[in-house]
Amino acid sequence: MSLPLSCQYPCHETSTDPSNLEVSLDQASDFPLIISSGGCEDLVYKFFEESGVSRNELLIRLWVNDFSTLIQMVRSDIGASIVPRLALRKEDSRGIETLSLKPSLYRSIIVFGLTINMDRPEVKYFFENFKSESK
Numbered sequence: 001m002s003l004p005l006s007c008q009y010p011c012h013e014t015s016t017d018p019s020n021l022e023v024s025l026d027q028a029s030d031f032p033l034i035i036s037s038g039g040c041e042d043l044v045y046k047f048f049e050e051s052g053v054s055r056n057e058l059l060i061r062l063w064v065n066d067f068s069t070l071i072q073m074v075r076s077d078i079g080a081s082i083v084p085r086l087a088l089r090k091e092d093s094r095g096i097e098t099l100s101l102k103p104s105l106y107r108s109i110i111v112f113g114l115t116i117n118m119d120r121p122e123v124k125y126f127f128e129n130f131k132s133e134s135k
Helices: 041-050 067-075 121-133
Strands: 002-006 022-024 033-036 060-064 096-102
Touching: 002 067, 033 041, 033 067, 060 067, 067 096
Parallel strands: 022 096, 033 060
Antiparallel strands: 002 096
């Protein structure tokens, strides 16, 4: 999971190496948040609660169902969000800084298929690319 926010925000203060920007969940709770209502919200609340930040302490500005709308709102400096890093594609990153959360937060994604189909080229291609994208 990562915290995308507008490049307009002075986030470079959190790290001397701009390629390794990090923020704690406690620090992330200070940002006005845009919460994705597409399935990650309970996981995000759980992460905050496990780090000692209750849901009532969060400054939730909006709940958004569409991921591209969420990214556009982040880009427009309406707030920050916590989203799976895998969901952030390169074409979405213009005008956005992505901060790593510490401690690192992970979610499990299970991908499976019928063994009879595993030799098909398109299935092999999917699994090979999924493995490389999720690292």
